[in-house]
Amino acid sequence: MSLNVLVVEDDREIRAMMQASLSVEGFEVQTAVSLSEARALLQHKPPDLIVLDLGLPDGDGADLVRELRKQHSTPVIVVSARHQEAQKIALLDAGADDYLTKPFSVGELLARMRVALRHRGTSLAAAITTHDLDGLHVDLTTRVVSLDGVALHLTPTEFNLLARLVRSAGRVVTHRQLLADVWGAEFTEHTHYLRLYMGQLRAKIERDPAEPRHLLTDTGVGYRLADV
The missing domain is CATH 1.10.10.10 (Winged helix-like DNA-binding domain superfamily/Winged helix DNA-binding domain)
Incomplete structure (x- = not known):
């Protein structure tokens, strides 16, 4: 059975790129462009992993990380153009599993996804590239x-x-x-x-x-x- 990944990203091109790339890898991909849409999807069908942008139209993705960690252990990989070390540390302390700075390669994203899932007991084979x-x-x-x-x-x-x-x-x-x-x-x-x-x-x-x-x-x- 395919693993379900929720991509929360308001940039249309980046969102489409991640959706296409992850779908090719065999993941079932849902997408959201805002915090409110992400929250609705999380209630409807909790994913196996979340790829989360920070700068969203209706708030900061960091708020979603903190909300999630009150109830769920779903792996969260933050992807953001923000590269300040203090912010990365704060997100990781808040419960994010990893922090990936834009721009990034699909190969690196997939590798970090495998690590995050492995820490939850789900092993994925390294991607054939x-x-x-x-x-x-x-x-x-x-x-x-x-x-x-x-x-x-x-x-x-x-x-x-x-x-x-x-x-x-x-x-x-x-x-x-x-x-x-x-x-x-x-x-x-x-x-x-x-x-x-x-x-x-x-x-x-x-x-x-x-x-x-x-x-x-x-x-x-x-x-x-x-x-x-």
């Missing part, structure tokens, strides 16, 4: 994809789909799981999306799309990225 096989090179950290040394241009959706398969290289990922992780839970019946985007991906990363070497189909089940 690269894939190399038969001329195909994928680096999820830098978002570089190349074939035989030639850089390929993928759309954001194509990249997210390939990234999800990279995370599970060698294993079949079902149609429903791919649709949920890349497009969202409400799209799990839209299998035509997968057929369309898999066709586009194969046209870009396969030497012969009609005889795929990398993106393999398990008929009636899902897709697999070859690892040997």
